Amino acid sequence: MTDRFARALWLEPPYACALHREPLPERAAGQLLVRSRYSAVSGGTETLVFSGAVPESEYARMRAPFQAGSLPGPVKHGYANVGVVEDGPEDWLGREVFCLYPHQTRYVVDADAVVALPADVPAARAVLAANMETAVNALWDAGIGVGDRVSVVGAGVIGALIAGLAAGIPGTQVELIDIDPAKTALAQALGVAFQRPDTASIDRDVVVHASASSAGLDTAIALAGFEATVLEMSWYGAAPVTVGLGGAFHSQRLTLRSSQVGAVSPSRRTRRDHGSRLALAVSLLADARFDALFEAEDAAFDDLPSVMHRLASPSDNSLCQRIRYD
Structure with a gap:
């Protein structure tokens, strides 16, 4: 290997970050050298880390799988990376892989830390894999079944993925609920109904909340039918949350x-x-419906510091911001 260095994004909470050059470790037998093609920024956890909103009690529990550094100090964080194997065992060479790795141009990992992309899953869409894993777990936790009337409150990335998966269960009636009427197009792309909170159907079998707001959680509770489950997906960091349990x-x-x-x-x-x-x-992620979750323009890796500031703004309404590596 001729180039022994990589560049990586380090978050320096609160509200600072920078790209740093760092040495790559020697690749051991059974390990892979991966060159990044795309990554994606988590609009939830990653922006909370960036803004310094992670409570001290969660510093250890919310570590990303390949995080470097420890909160409250600088950390190399992130968990949505798709790349191509440049060096490693012969049967891995040239294969596109997903890894729960931070934003870094190249990296060395064990082969069992990656998932090879199936032929029908494009690399650009595969950066949603970590979010999709969260959505899969949510459907298992919620126990959504055939014919269920399902409401998902909050049309962000996680909410949209959950709604899209639930819609594939035979007989389900799925509503994606958000205060932003512009999310109608997203719901249509996923093949589900869109509703605002004041027009949403009531008496639902399962309600999933993913808006990260107290008002959204209250809406979710109001929509649930008798003895129904309200599944809370939002993580609020250190922010206090009030909920109407009267x-x-x-x-x-x-x-x-x-x-x-x-x-x-x-x-x-x-x-x-x-x-x-x-x-x-x-x-x-072989399902092309999920392309609707990406922002219209990819961001360049070199622009990541400014992208983090934009995504952490309370006024930002971005869905999944994909990062390209040239």
Whole structure:
């Protein structure tokens, strides 16, 4: 290998980041040298890390799989990288792979840390794999079944993926709910109905909340039918959250349940591990509907510092911001 260095994005919370040049380790037997083609910025966790909004109690639990550094100090964070294998065992050479790796131009990992992309999953779409893995876990946690009336509150990346997957279950009636009417086009692309909170259907079998707002959670509870489940997908970081548990919450005998991708859903845990769940998530991205989740323009790797500032702004409405590596 002639070039022994890579460039990587380091977050310096709160609200600072920079691209740094760093040495690559020697590749050992069974390891791969991967050249990045695309990565994606998580509009939830990653922007909370960037803004310094992660509570101290979660510093260790929310570490990314290949994170370098530790909060509250500078960290190399991120977990959505698609690249091509440049060096490694012969049967890996030239293959496109997904890895839960931060934003970095090249990196060395064990072969079992990547998922080879199936032929029908394009590299540009595969950066959604980590988000798709979260959505898969959510459907397992929610127990969505045939014919269920499902509402998803919050048409961000996670909410849209959950709605898109739920729509593929026979007989389901899926509504994607958001305060932004511009999300109608996204819902149409996914093949689900769009509603604003004031027009959404009530008496739902399963309601998934993914808007990261107290108002959205209140909406989710209001839409749930008798003895229904409200699945909370939002992570608020250190921000306080209020929720209305008066009214009909108890008389409706509702279940308010959390879901988080760090552990495989209990309903599948004895038969699935993290690796098989991620491989499933990658395979589900053969569906071209999910191209609707990307911003119209990719951002260049060199522009990542300014991109992070934009995505962390409360006024930003971006979906998945893909990063290209030239």
